[in-house]
Amino acid sequence: MVEVTVTPRSSLADRPVRLKVRGLSPSQLVTLRVSLTDERGHRFQSQTFFRADGAGEVDPGLHAALGGSYTGVWPMGPFWFLQPDTLFQRLLKRDVTGSPFLFHLEVFDGLVLATTSPQAQPLASCEAERWFVGPGVQRVPVREGRVRGALFLPPGPGPFPGVIDLFGGAGGLIEFRAGLLASRGFAVLALAFFAYDDLPRNLLQIDLEYFEEAANLLLRHPKVRGPGLGVVGVSKGAEVALAMASFLPQVVATVWINGTAFIHGTPLTYGALHIPAIPYHSERLLFTEMGALDNSAVFGDPRDPAYGASAIPVEKVRGKVLFIVGEADRNFNSKLFAQLAMERLPEGSGRVLSYPGAGHLIEPPCSPLCSISSIRASPYSVLWGGEAQPHAKAQEHSWQEIISFLELHLGAVATTKL
Structure with missing residues (x-):
């Protein structure tokens, strides 16, 4: 049979x-x-x-x-x-x-x-x-002060190393990576920053004080082990994560996945500080033969001196940064941005993992390649890039590297098994 x-x-x-x-x-x-x-x-x-x-x-x-x-x-x-x-x-x-x-x-x-x-x-x-969550992992909705999201806590008394998890330009609240990280023993705040609950529907600026409030909220939790925390971000979330690492002393371990090293599209504010954005040039939009939007040329060259004021001041980073780069990313020139950031980071603070053939949406090794998809912020489907087999290898390898990086810089964790 x-x-x-x-x-x-x-x-x-x-x-x-x-x-x-x-x-x-x-x-x-x-x-x-x-x-x-x-x-x-x-x-x-x-x-x-x-x-x-x-x-x-x-x-x-x-x-x-x-x-x-x-x-x-x-x-x-x-x-x-x-x-x-x-x-x-x-x-x-x-x-x-x-x-x-x-x-x-x-x-x-x-x-x-x-x-x-x-x-x-x-x-x-x-x-x-x-x-996407192991046995005993608890999800707690977060609606405190301005902060909106969901906190995932591993089973047991803790305390657990804390991580903030950020996604990108689609907005809303995406939780699957936070659930998997919590199943590895981290206390993870899946953090929304627009287009969710009573947050602004559109991202008009990056208010770093909001992310500082979220970091302090997470570190105050009795099951979270301080004094530092980690941040994982992809796309716009990676841009925010790098800014958090540059300005917030609470951030000691940052995972940057296919983002930028400059403020793009929307300015960043932090109290009286204002970092202007590299503007979005809609006339440079391209369309593939399948009708998908190709964003690869919509921003100016970050090496142009005119955009120097838009650089995230990564020379101020006090922790460690792991850059995950998909070399076939069609949303950003992520490899260039990682290289530009590494040139300005304090010596020994950064490491780059660069994957030929991998696209923009590098996720845990449970998601097939998504090279084109629709997102909330665009009337057209968006081209993300990537080839199936090298992308799969990149996801498998980078996920283990991310776990090891967070464990190394935030401390050992207890692993949940299912």
């Missing part, structure tokens, strides 16, 4: 699992399909072709995929190379505590595509759960 299994069947979304098919005929050609439907009803799936070994088994960690969604030996390939059935959709877990992503796995005889053989009957099937 043919059987397909995932071990463990229930796991954290950033942890590897073992996928195996048994009971096939030796050298039998099969299609392995993995699919899920997200909370908005969008379906994502991978379809990959394998030939069974002499024992009638298929193991993606040992056997090369012959084609389909990917090729080669990728233990997590059927999960990492999901693609949306509808163009320009990003796989994003929104309710991280209420339910897992539920994956449906099916094995078919021969080469079977959903588009050409929708009624094909599988030889075997199973389901697997991928969670």
